[in-house]
Amino acid sequence: MTSNALSDALSNVHAATPLIHCITNFVAMNSTANALLAIGASPAMLHAVEEVAEFTALADALSINIGTPSSTFAEGMVSAAHTAARTATPWVFDPVAVGATTFRQTLSERLLAFTPTVIRGNASEIMTLAGLTGRGRGVDSTASADEAMDAAIALAGRQHCIVAMTGEHDIVTDGRKHLRLYGGHALMPRITTLGCALSATVAAFIAANDDHLSATAAALACFAVTGEQAGRDAAGPGSFQVALLDALYQLTPASLAGAARLEVLA
Amino acid sequence: MTSNALSDALSNVHAATPLIHCITNFVAMNSTANALLAIGASPAMLHAVEEVAEFTALADALSINIGTPSSTFAEGMVSAAHTAARTATPWVFDPVAVGATTFRQTLSERLLAFTPTVIRGNASEIMTLAGLTGRGRGVDSTASADEAMDAAIALAGRQHCIVAMTGEHDIVTDGRKHLRLYGGHALMPRITTLGCALSATVAAFIAANDDHLSATAAALACFAVTGEQAGRDAAGPGSFQVALLDALYQLTPASLAGAARLEVLA
Amino acid sequence: MTSNALSDALSNVHAATPLIHCITNFVAMNSTANALLAIGASPAMLHAVEEVAEFTALADALSINIGTPSSTFAEGMVSAAHTAARTATPWVFDPVAVGATTFRQTLSERLLAFTPTVIRGNASEIMTLAGLTGRGRGVDSTASADEAMDAAIALAGRQHCIVAMTGEHDIVTDGRKHLRLYGGHALMPRITTLGCALSATVAAFIAANDDHLSATAAALACFAVTGEQAGRDAAGPGSFQVALLDALYQLTPASLAGAARLEVLA
Numbered sequence: 001m002t003s004n005a006l007s008d009a010l011s012n013v014h015a016a017t018p019l020i021h022c023i024t025n026f027v028a029m030n031s032t033a034n035a036l037l038a039i040g041a042s043p044a045m046l047h048a049v050e051e052v053a054e055f056t057a058l059a060d061a062l063s064i065n066i067g068t069p070s071s072t073f074a075e076g077m078v079s080a081a082h083t084a085a086r087t088a089t090p091w092v093f094d095p096v097a098v099g100a101t102t103f104r105q106t107l108s109e110r111l112l113a114f115t116p117t118v119i120r121g122n123a124s125e126i127m128t129l130a131g132l133t134g135r136g137r138g139v140d141s142t143a144s145a146d147e148a149m150d151a152a153i154a155l156a157g158r159q160h161c162i163v164a165m166t167g168e169h170d171i172v173t174d175g176r177k178h179l180r181l182y183g184g185h186a187l188m189p190r191i192t193t194l195g196c197a198l199s200a201t202v203a204a205f206i207a208a209n210d211d212h213l214s215a216t217a218a219a220l221a222c223f224a225v226t227g228e229q230a231g232r233d234a235a236g237p238g239s240f241q242v243a244l245l246d247a248l249y250q251l252t253p254a255s256l257a258g259a260a261r262l263e264v265l266a
Numbered sequence: 267m268t269s270n271a272l273s274d275a276l277s278n279v280h281a282a283t284p285l286i287h288c289i290t291n292f293v294a295m296n297s298t299a300n301a302l303l304a305i306g307a308s309p310a311m312l313h314a315v316e317e318v319a320e321f322t323a324l325a326d327a328l329s330i331n332i333g334t335p336s337s338t339f340a341e342g343m344v345s346a347a348h349t350a351a352r353t354a355t356p357w358v359f360d361p362v363a364v365g366a367t368t369f370r371q372t373l374s375e376r377l378l379a380f381t382p383t384v385i386r387g388n389a390s391e392i393m394t395l396a397g398l399t400g401r402g403r404g405v406d407s408t409a410s411a412d413e414a415m416d417a418a419i420a421l422a423g424r425q426h427c428i429v430a431m432t433g434e435h436d437i438v439t440d441g442r443k444h445l446r447l448y449g450g451h452a453l454m455p456r457i458t459t460l461g462c463a464l465s466a467t468v469a470a471f472i473a474a475n476d477d478h479l480s481a482t483a484a485a486l487a488c489f490a491v492t493g494e495q496a497g498r499d500a501a502g503p504g505s506f507q508v509a510l511l512d513a514l515y516q517l518t519p520a521s522l523a524g525a526a527r528l529e530v531l532a
Numbered sequence: 533m534t535s536n537a538l539s540d541a542l543s544n545v546h547a548a549t550p551l552i553h554c555i556t557n558f559v560a561m562n563s564t565a566n567a568l569l570a571i572g573a574s575p576a577m578l579h580a581v582e583e584v585a586e587f588t589a590l591a592d593a594l595s596i597n598i599g600t601p602s603s604t605f606a607e608g609m610v611s612a613a614h615t616a617a618r619t620a621t622p623w624v625f626d627p628v629a630v631g632a633t634t635f636r637q638t639l640s641e642r643l644l645a646f647t648p649t650v651i652r653g654n655a656s657e658i659m660t661l662a663g664l665t666g667r668g669r670g671v672d673s674t675a676s677a678d679e680a681m682d683a684a685i686a687l688a689g690r691q692h693c694i695v696a697m698t699g700e701h702d703i704v705t706d707g708r709k710h711l712r713l714y715g716g717h718a719l720m721p722r723i724t725t726l727g728c729a730l731s732a733t734v735a736a737f738i739a740a741n742d743d744h745l746s747a748t749a750a751a752l753a754c755f756a757v758t759g760e761q762a763g764r765d766a767a768g769p770g771s772f773q774v775a776l777l778d779a780l781y782q783l784t785p786a787s788l789a790g791a792a793r794l795e796v797l798a
Contacts, residue, residue, distance in 0.1 A: 027561040027577050029293040029334075033458035038503050043458065044363070045293050048336040051367035058366070068561075070580040070604065072336065097576070100590070101583035190781065192565035192575065236778030237570050246502030249456065295559040295600075299724035304769050309724065310629070311559050314602040317633035324632070338602065512768030515722065 001179065001214050006260050007253035009209045009218035014040045014253075018207035020200055021059035023047045023077050025067025025096065028196035031241075032063075035197035038248035039222060041204035049075040056083040061207035062091035063200040064116075066098070066107055067193075074107050081114035090117040090206040094199035099128035112159060117206055118216050119155065120164040120199040123148035130155040153178065162216050164202060166195060170224065172217045178265040179217050183224025185231030187240045194244075198223050221260040226251055228259070267445065267480050272526050273519035275475045275484035280306045280519075284473035286466055287325035289313045289343050291333025291362065294462035297507075298329075301463035304514035305488060307470035315341040322349040327473035328357035329466040330382075332364070332373055333459075340373050347380035356383040356472040360465035365394035378425060383472055384482050385421065386430040386465040389414035396421040419444065428482050430468060432461060436490065438483045444531040445483050449490025451497030453506045460510075464489050487526040492517055494525070533711065533746050538792050539785035541741045541750035546572045546785075550739035552732055553591035555579045555609050557599025557628065560728035563773075564595075567729035570780035571754060573736035581607040588615040593739035594623035595732040596648075598630070598639055599725075606639050613646035622649040622738040626731035631660035644691060649738055650748050651687065652696040652731040655680035662687040685710065694748050696734060698727060702756065704749045710797040711749050715756025717763030719772045726776075730755050753792040758783055760791070 019042045024032055029045050036043040046055055049072070056062050062084045064077050084091040093116035098104045108129065119129065130151035149171055156163040157175035165171040170181040188194055202219040209215035226247035234240035285308045290298055295311050302309035312321055315338070322328050328350045330343050350357040359382035364370045374395065385395065396417035415437055422429040423441035431437045436447040454460055468485040475481035492513035500506035551574045556564055561577050568575040578587055581604070588594050594616045596609050616623040625648035630636045640661065651661065662683035681703055688695040689707035697703040702713040720726055734751040741747035762775035 025577070026292055026558055027565055030296060030458060030562060033293050034503060037456045037458060044366075045291070046334055046363075046367075048334075048369065050337060051335070051369035054367045054369075068578055068580075069583070071582060072338075072604075097578075100576075101578075101586045103580065103583035103586075190569045192562060192569055234778075236781035237566060238774035238777030238781075241777075242504035242508055242774055245504030245507075246500075249502035249504075292558055296562060296724060299559050300769060303722045303724055310632075311557070312600055312629075312633075314600075314635065316603060317601070317635040320633045320635075338604075508770035508774055511770030511773075512766075515768035515770075 001217065001262065001264055003257035003260060005214040006218040006221050006262070007257035009205055009215050010222065010251070010253045010256050012208040013204055016208040017042050018060035018204050019044060019058065020203050020207065021046070021056050021062045021080065022200050023052065023073070023080055024063065024065035024196055024200065028065060028067060028193035031193045032197045032200045034245055035248060036200055036204055038245050039201055039204060043200070047073055047076040049079050052076045052080040053083045056080045056089060057087050059089060061203040062089055063094070063203035064091065064111060065094035065096055065196050065199055066104055067096035067196060069104060069107055078110055081111050085114040090212065092116060092118045092120055092199050092203045092206070094196060095119065095121050095125045095129055096196070098125050115159065116161055117212055118162045118164055118202050119159065120166065120202055122195065123165055123167055126155060126163060126165045127151040162213055164216050164220060166198065166220065170220045172213065172220060174213050177213060180263040180265055181217065181220050181224050182261040184227040187231055187234060187237055188227050191237045191241055194223070217262060221256060221262065222248065222251060225256055225259040267483065267528065267530055269523035269526060271480040272484040272487050272528070273523035275471055275481050276488065276517070276519045276522050278474040279470055282474040283308050284326035284470050285310060285324065286469050286473065287312070287322050287328045287346065288466050289318065289339070289346055290329065290331040290462055290466065294331060294333060294459035297459045298463045298466045300511055301514060302466055302470055304511050305467055305470060309466070313339055313342040315345050318342045318346040319349045322346045322355060323353050325355060327469040328355055329360070329469035330357065330377060331360035331362055331462050331465055332370055333362035333462060335370060335373055344376055347377050351380040356478065358382060358384045358386055358465050358469045358472070360462060361385065361387050361391045361395055362462070364391050381425070382427055383478055384428045384430055384468050385425065386432065386468055388461065389431055389433050392421060392429060392431045393417040428479055430482050430486060432464065432486065436486045438479065438486060440479050443479060446529040446531055447483065447486050447490050448527040450493040453497055453500060453503055454493050457503045457507055483528060487522060487528065488514065488517060491522055491525040533749065533794065533796055535789035535792060537746040538750040538753050538794070539789035541737055541747045542754065542783070542785045542788050544740040545736055548740040549574050550592035550736050551576060551590065552735050552739065553578070553588050553594045553612065554732050555584065555605070555612055556595065556597040556728055556732065560597060560599060560725035563725045564729045564732045566777055567780060568732055568736055570777050571733055571736060575732070579605055579608040581611050584608045584612040585615045588612045588621060589619050591621060593735040594621055595626070595735035596623065596643060597626035597628055597728050597731055598636055599628035599728060601636060601639055610642055613643050617646040622744065624648060624650045624652055624731050624735045624738070626728060627651065627653050627657045627661055628728070630657050647691065648693055649744055650694045650696055650734050651691065652698065652734055654727065655697055655699055658687060658695060658697045659683040694745055696748050696752060698730065698752065702752045704745065704752060706745050709745060712795040712797055713749065713752050713756050714793040716759040719763055719766060719769055720759050723769045723773055749794060753788060753794065754780065754783060757788055757791040
């Protein structure tokens with residue numbers, strides 16, 4: 001994968017303004033919508049079982065995040081994922097804190113049956129989904145990305161999907177080809193729902209690009225590069241958030257290609 | 267309408283600190299509450315059918331936005347709108363993405379029966395409500411404000427209400443008298459829920475002013491003027507949002523009257 | 533209580549990174565999670581009755597805020613509070629606008645039965661809980677902190693808990709020992725959900741410290757000190773919010789001890 005693949009992927013998002021249907025948690029709804037608008041996509045946040053199937057069929061991609069689940073939301077998520085599978089709409093699954101409760105594990109199993117295009121999580125979430133023992137407590141991961149790499153590859157192979165595992169370094173794999181991304185900033189774990197916004201951004205990239213592996217890597221590279229930029233002058237998480245949205249908005253395909261640090265592992 | 271009418275309308279909001287009951291979507295709740303506080307109103311966000319009727323009766327105005335509807339929220343909205351009609355409390359209806367799903371259309375029809383004081387939407391939402399073919403997909407409008415002007419006038423006449431249709435230019439009409447407002451900034455569509463916050467701001471203005479047409483125009487003028495100001499130095503949507511809240515807070519009646527660009531069409 | 537007690541309390545939060553289970557209102561979820569991350573705690577926002585008991589048992593403290601209640605949320609709150617009582621997990625109760633509707637009063641009575649460790653509210657909320665006549669309308673208090681002091685002491689005595697009553701000055705009392713805190717900034721009431729974020733911050737402090745009275749005072753002192761700092765250069769509520777998060781993140785135990793203004797009343 002060349003840096004051209006990353007810049008092309010961002011150009012295609014800019015050109016397509018893909019409509020992204022997001023069913024996400026309450027904490028992340030506003031920041032996710034703003035991240036999508038900043039990168040050039042068109043967000044739509046709706047979740048009710050009364051309307052999601054109708055809407056998913058219109059959308060260019062779907063992003064489902066189980067951060068604040070409930071029985072009613074679960075029905076909307078299943079209906080949307082089912083519609084995505086039926087209409088061949090690409091979709092991203094973000095299994096927030098799946099290791100924390102039985103309710104999340106059961107819901108995740110129902111959703112995995114609808115074959116997500118990409119699973120985006122931290123190391124402990126990916127390890128839990130892969131059937132390994134996650135050691136995270138709650139939403140933050142305590143396993144290193146390297147330790148969890150085997151889990152990511154196994155999960156991608158079993159689910160026939162792409163796994164994007166984010167942490168200090170990011171890993172993207174389809175089970176056969178593996179990429180590692182560097183970048184970001186130490187302040188990023190101190191800001192809520194950046195990972196959720198990233199999952200929806202992956203949805204925008206797979207909506208606008210046919211090569212889903214490089215599209216996923218490009219979405220992660222956008223956050224790694226703009227996170228690095230935002231961290232340069234930020235005095236803390238408040239100014240970091242402002243700078244990150246500005247940087248996502250200003251990011252050009254050329255600057256993405258120039259600043260991304262991507263390593264092809266296999 | 268003179269620029270004095272606009273400055274008086276803002277002075278009255280500052281003097282009254284009107285209590286605004288908002289039933290809005292999950293994405294917009296925080297930004298809407300902050301916009302109301304910045305402009306000098308007192309927001310209250312609550313939606314449960316168990317309590318909304320009791321609360322709407324206490325409020326100075328009500329704002330209903332269907333951005334993330336569900337069956338339970340729908341019951342709260344209907345109860346609140348019914349209370350507003352019964353107690354002659356002015357209220358604003360924001361029909362987010364009404365063209366996108368049948369569920370939203372049915373809910374909107376139920377709410378319109380309680381005679382909103384103002385309907386605030388983009389061109390495709392107004393056209394859908396007017397029974398014309400909306401061409402928007404999702405929450406963003408693709409019809410121009412000029413094309414949709416006839417729909418706005420027809421809707422206002424049929425519903426006996428004020429229609430505020432926002433876009434590159436804004437239109438305010440009660441079906442007989444029509445106003446056009448200029449201002450804002452190209453970054454505004456790149457920030458989520460500004461329109462939702464504007465609808466609640468209209469509620470604050472009609473709560474504090476008897477002339478609802480000029481009050482609605484004044485609320486729109488506040489966003490047009492402060493949007494223009496915020497855009498001057500913003501590096502992107504992050505810094506724009508910060509600057510907009512600061513500008514709404516700093517806005518004086520005199521600076522509103524001096525900067526607003528309002529054209530009386532009929 | 534010495535200023536050492538405040539700096540020790542913050543050091544303990546930094547060292548423990550306590551996991552705080554928050555069931556809060558939709559308006560406050562994002563800002564509360566960000567405040568907890570900035571101060572060094574680990575937030576988890578989840579509410580469904582299907583999973584809260586399992587999660588509360590894992591958490592270091594619980595924070596319940598009834599700002600946007602519903603029947604389904606109420607069941608989650610009761611289940612979480614019950615678990616906290618059963619597992620001796622410290623918890624904070626934030627009775628937002630309890631005087632406004634019967635639904636909130638009934639829910640508050642159910643929750644008080646599970647003996648919160650701390651109740652954090654404004655004067656009219658505390659007065660309502662104490663059985664006195666609250667004169668607030670909605671979420672903003674119109675009674676002065678001094679007038680409500682008797683109510684706070686009575687409530688603390690009756691509930692065998694700590695009461696933290698915030699306003700122009702803050703009062704912390706366990707019914708016998710009373711503290712008054714000075715600081716903050718006039719812009720703080722113009723920003724939504726700062727009080728909600730403070731309640732969750734109190735939860736972080738009582739999770740990491742055994743002396744709950746000084747821990748509560750320390751949490752309030754963090755907001756009083758950083759609020760004062762953030763107000764110094766803020767042009768309005770937008771820049772204030774950014775500066776407050778940055779200041780919470782940068783706050784050191786030494787700077788807290790140096791800047792806090794705490795008066796022991798009895």
